[in-house]
Amino acid sequence: MEVPPAGDWQHVRHGPHRDTSPHPAGTSRAEPVIGTFDRASGLQRLEEQTFDVLVIGGGITGAGVLLDAVSRGLSAALVEKHDFASGTSSKSSKLVHGGLRYLQHGEIGLVREALAERTTLMRMAPHLVRVMPFMIPMFSRDGVINPRISRALGLALWQYDLAGGLRIGRAHRRLDHAATLAMAPALRGERVGASYLYFDAQADDARLTLEVIRTAALDFGAVAVNYCEPVALIHDPSGTVAGAEMVADEQRITVRARTVVNATGVWTDDILGLDGGTGSHTVRPAKGVHVTVPRERLPTEVAVVVPVRGDKRSVFVVPWDDFVYIGTTDTDYQGSLNHPRCDDDDVAYLLDAVNAATTAGLSPGDVTGTWAGLRPLVDRAEVRGTRTADLSRRHLVDVSPSGVVTVTGGKLTTFRRMAADAVDRCVHQLPDSAAGRSRTRRMTLLGARHRDRRALTGLPPGAADHLRRRYGGQARAVAALVAAEPELGAPLVEGLPYLRAEAAYGYLHEMATSADDILARRTRARLLDSAAAVRSEDTVEEIGRTYRSSGGMRLRV
Structure with missing residues (x-):
């Protein structure tokens, strides 16, 4: 049985986004075709490409910057030192x-x-x-x-x-x-x-962050990689920021970019420190x-x-x-x-x-x-x-002497506006770019499409509505896993509505790498019932051994 990338049943174009602006020799651009959301291929692309925009920080603000940038026709990548939304963006008032x-x-x-x-x-x-x-x-x-x-x-x-x-x-x-x-x-x-x-x-909040990132990757070819920590910023001979050094899987890689966005929330001053801003107190x-x-x-x-x-x-x-x-x-x-x-x-x-x-x-x-x-x-x-x-919840967008664009402050509700303001600053630093104004205000995310009420069969009572509320139009992909392997229709965490199929889907298509990724962010079990979540860790790890990354069972949907 074979499972295609999730994008095979999700991708919808938002219109022409092929960028015709000139780029330095050797620059590789993500074309506006169906993309992937796979960590291994993402790491490879980080090393091979030069990006218009490198976003540091995988919370809701960084996710918004990534989507805004690629939807304007810019090539963009996002890196997060832990899991997506592992900081404030999974711990808000929602x-x-x-x-x-x-x-x-x-x-x-x-x-x-x-x-x-x-x-x-x-x-x-x-x-x-x-x-x-x-x-x-x-x-x-x-x-x-x-x-x-x-x-x-x-x-x-x-x-x-x-x-x-x-x-x-x-x-x-x-x-x-x-x-x-x-x-x-x-x-x-x-x-x-x-x-x-x-x-x-x-x-x-965590699912919203993840869906913004996946939309950027699957609709527009953006790169997004979790557990990839920036340890240094690199600068060209004139002192302008030109990318970053990362550590992922104990390997050091260089990511080259024409602009860098610092969207790291409470870690903002740490990244400014890598840019030479010692003693910065922005946050x-x-x-x-x-x-x-x-x-x-x-x-x-x-x-x-x-x-x-x-x-x-x-x-x-x-x-x-x-x-x-x-x-x-x-x-x-x-x-x-x-x-x-x-x-x-x-x-x-x-x-x-x-x-x-x-x-x-x-x-x-x-x-x-x-x-x-x-x-x-x-x-x-x-x-x-x-x-x-x-204190005010207004946001701040600032540019350092080297060109690092920092966006911070704000709140969950205004992330899209924050992102648009940050990308505007990036475009200003890319005089040869044909990128126009932000396009995200009229955009829909992946799960907002194909939200028909066709029956999701073979699921436990109440599970269909539960999946639709969490995955929208993607619920049928999770239900397909249950149809292929009925045991995935069993509860994941005792007393909570999550199915084992949601863990399998998280490992297969949402870049989950651990039981904590599944229990804290792909589901919200740790927030709802932490003791029950602990008791389910062995089950989640067992599912991970079967479905982690692009390996494991393959189901054709």
């Missing part, structure tokens, strides 16, 4: 939103931009970015709601709707006491007087922690915004399948960038906030999963001393 709280800081322009991008992402990846209703409860004193608070919230939500919130197709509305408790029955009924309901969106890391509990312990049909007493902040309570996650904290961080931890104080902060507003009575024993991520906030001298929760 919300695609305008940021209602930014209105109170007067950042109406940022909110307007983010809401416009929310609409774009829902069109680009409707299977991954979906509408989520949010509730803001209004707590009463002796049964009376403070009218000033009620008016202020109503006004803020009208501003939010008019800034772009209405593009989602729904306006905010006020709910009475009964309707509020019907949607969020764990709220303290004696304290809640009413609530407001408004609408934003939720997304699986101020802020730690954000989330915890997961079973939904039966904190029942809710909507995301709930819960105030934190005495902290002038709120945390989200967000439903996710049979679980609910709570977050986030927002604190300065000074520790290891590679291993931020969720400590006991973080857990207590989140549980105390929820317990004050609900009857759940959560304890640390109810927590089934945790994650801690680091936001790469732009470090500006004029705001030092300000707490991270109050």
Whole structure:
């Protein structure tokens, strides 16, 4: 049996992208034909080609830069020292939103931009970015709601709707006491007087990152390689950056490029150090922690915004399948960038906030999963001393004296806009290029295509809808693995909806190299139920021995 590259059933052209601009002798360009997403061939191409754009960093921002660059007709490669989305881009709040709280800081322009991008992402990846209703409860004193608070919230939500919130197709509305408790029955009924309901969106951040990268590779011939660490930048005799030295599989390779983009998030200053920028302080890391509990312990049909007493902040309570996650904290961080931890104080902060507003009575024993991520906030001298929760989420694009383009700051929702701004700077440094303006605003990702409702046969009950929500039009490729090997239809992790076929697909077509890649990012098992994920590691490794890379079983779809 034979499995063709995933692109054989996924590829769709976005129109003519053949670049006719001149290039230096010896430059090899990825033609706008079906590409591959294979690590071994990617490493080979890194050594053999000279690229218009080399992107360092495989999070959502780097993924966006890669797709933006190749869709303009530029040759581009992306390298990531760990796995794709292994940093902040798998550990966010998983919300695609305008940021209602930014209105109170007067950042109406940022909110307007983010809401416009929310609409774009829902069109680009409707299977991954979906509408989520949010509730803001209004707590009463002796049964009376403070009218000033009620008016202020109503006004803020009208501003939010008019800034772009209405593009989602729904306006905010006020709910009475009964309707509020019907949607969020764990709220303290004696304290809640009413609530407001408004609408934003939720997304699986790691899968979104991976799908952006795979679209760049399979639709436009981009190169993307994980576990490929930059250890030096190379410069031409004039001092202009000309590529990077990498270490992959204990081998050192040289990647040549006409421009280099630093999209490494909280590691931004490390890459600037390779460029000679010793002592650079571009980024101020802020730690954000989330915890997961079973939904039966904190029942809710909507995301709930819960105030934190005495902290002038709120945390989200967000439903996710049979679980609910709570977050986030927002604190300065000074520790290891590679291993931020969720400590006991973080857990207590989140549980105390929820317990004050609900009857759940959560304890640390109810927590089934945790994650801690680091936001790469732009470090500006004029705001030092300000707490991270109050810092702007605007992004920064800067160019070093050697020509390294650095893009940082921002948020998940605005990654596409950040990427477009960064590639604009690259194009400015490529005067002989015919690349035009960004094309990604009207693009769709791989899974957004062929999303028909034809039956996915041979799957366990509920599995077809589960696969469609995660893979969109690619769900049939995962289902085909089950059809060929029925044992792949068995659960991957006890108590979670993932199939063994998803691990096989991750190894075969999504460049997964380890059980952690599968359990933490190709699925989200470690975030939902970490103990169950640990118990499944041997199963995942066994699947990996059969299906890893391009070897193993071959199935013709």
